[in-house]
Amino acid sequence: MNSVQASPVNILWFLPTHGDGRYLGTTRGGRHVDLGYLSQIAQAADQLGYFGVLLPTGRSCEDSWIVASALVPLTRRLRYLVAVRPGLQSPSVAARMTATLDRISEGRLLVNVVTGGDPVENRGDGIFLSHDERYEVTREFLEVYRALLKGETVNARGKYIAIEDGRLLFPPHQTGGPPLYFGGSSDAGIGVAVDTVDKYLTWGEPPAQVAEKINHVSAVAAKRGRKVSFGIRLHVIVRETNEEAWKAADELISHVTDETVASAQQIFARMDSIGQQRMAKLHGGRRDKLEISPNLWAGVGLVRGGAGTALVGDPQTVAARIKEYQSLGIDTFIMSGYPHLEEAYRFAELVFPHLSRASDGNIAPLRVNTGPFGETIANDYRPLAKQASQP
Numbered sequence: 001m002n003s004v005q006a007s008p009v010n011i012l013w014f015l016p017t018h019g020d021g022r023y024l025g026t027t028r029g030g031r032h033v034d035l036g037y038l039s040q041i042a043q044a045a046d047q048l049g050y051f052g053v054l055l056p057t058g059r060s061c062e063d064s065w066i067v068a069s070a071l072v073p074l075t076r077r078l079r080y081l082v083a084v085r086p087g088l089q090s091p092s093v094a095a096r097m098t099a100t101l102d103r104i105s106e107g108r109l110l111v112n113v114v115t116g117g118d119p120v121e122n123r124g125d126g127i128f129l130s131h132d133e134r135y136e137v138t139r140e141f142l143e144v145y146r147a148l149l150k151g152e153t154v155n156a157r158g159k160y161i162a163i164e165d166g167r168l169l170f171p172p173h174q175t176g177g178p179p180l181y182f183g184g185s186s187d188a189g190i191g192v193a194v195d196t197v198d199k200y201l202t203w204g205e206p207p208a209q210v211a212e213k214i215n216h217v218s219a220v221a222a223k224r225g226r227k228v229s230f231g232i233r234l235h236v237i238v239r240e241t242n243e244e245a246w247k248a249a250d251e252l253i254s255h256v257t258d259e260t261v262a263s264a265q266q267i268f269a270r271m272d273s274i275g276q277q278r279m280a281k282l283h284g285g286r287r288d289k290l291e292i293s294p295n296l297w298a299g300v301g302l303v304r305g306g307a308g309t310a311l312v313g314d315p316q317t318v319a320a321r322i323k324e325y326q327s328l329g330i331d332t333f334i335m336s337g338y339p340h341l342e343e344a345y346r347f348a349e350l351v352f353p354h355l356s357r358a359s360d361g362n363i364a365p366l367r368v369n370t371g372p373f374g375e376t377i378a379n380d381y382r383p384l385a386k387q388a389s390q391p
Contacts, residue, residue, distance in 0.1 A: 024303050039070075053079070055080060057083035084098070094141075132188045137161070180197040201334070234334070238351055
């Protein structure tokens with residue numbers, strides 16, 4: 001594999017507030033995801049040098065704002081990518097929440113703008129708008145929300161949102177507010193993204209499809225005099241060898257029944273999210289064609305909504321695939337693996353040495369009596385250090 005270091009990247013991990021375990025689609029090996037467990041993952045990510053963590057949103061998850069607020073004091077450098085929900089929150093209330101958490105965390109807040117792609121869940125939350133109408137709401141929401149975070153007084157009357165004398169009394173820690181992340185594969189979603197956000201997110205499609213999307217979004221943004229950066233959401237299954245990694249991938253879905261797959265795919269089919277539809281097409285609900293691109297495996301998407309693909313391989317292979325996405329223009333990777341605590345360590349220990357990370361300078365070296373040498377042998381001496389040429 002090519003060992004030449006690519007441009008620096010930011011790597012985030014994932015907080016599984018909707019559940020975790022050793023296997024997908026079953027209670028076997030399931031984890032009780034409480035504050036203690038989430039704290040372990042967040043603190044591990046903080047110590048290992050991850051740029052931040054993504055907190056999911058939706059009725060299947062614990063509330064991301066409350067969880068992030070509880071974890072911020074327990075970490076030192078870790079950033080929290082938390083969702084705002086246009087249509088569920090007023091922009092002024094969301095701006096106050098944002099400014100407060102940004103101040104409390106001393107600038108460690110990132111904001112993920114989520115419109116919601118499941119009509120059934122949306123109706124349960126009181127949203128009865130069509131796909132394109134939700135993006136109209138998102139655009140109006142973000143115009144007010146961003147202005148408030150910049151310290152402006154807002155008077156606005158749109159189709160969906162009306163504000164009189166809207167303002168923040170206490171500004172966010174980050175000037176102008178935290179960076180805005182956004183994912184939307186439809187024309188309506190891309191239109192909102194290029195006008196309003198800082199980072200456009202895509203799910204882990206094959207590199208050729210990601211390249212096509214990046215080129216399209218970049219072209220639309222250029223026509224409007226804007227430029228956005230790009231991130232990608234992927235799972236990862238990395239082991240010492242490729243054979244071990246593919247075995248782990250098979251084991252991850254070893255308890256998933258055909259009935260479970262069918263039920264999950266039926267739920268995904270009702271969603272009007274173009275991104276979710278693109279994810280489902282990658283595997284078509286079939287188990288026999290899950291490697292959809294070299295080392296890109298769609299098995300997670302058989303039963304999991306949203307991000308459904310994983311990079312699978314040994315450390316050098318996974319790093320090479322990450323660099324392939326980097327070469328397309330991706331500078332931010334939001335990763336996850338099952339179970340999330342162990343895999344946060346595994347990915348950092350095995351793959352980080354092969355990557356150039358933008359957040360390296362923010363991480364203080366560990367000062368503990370055994371690291372990074374391993375456990376003291378026979379209570380008397382440390383093991384020999386690895387040769388520099390070894391992976």
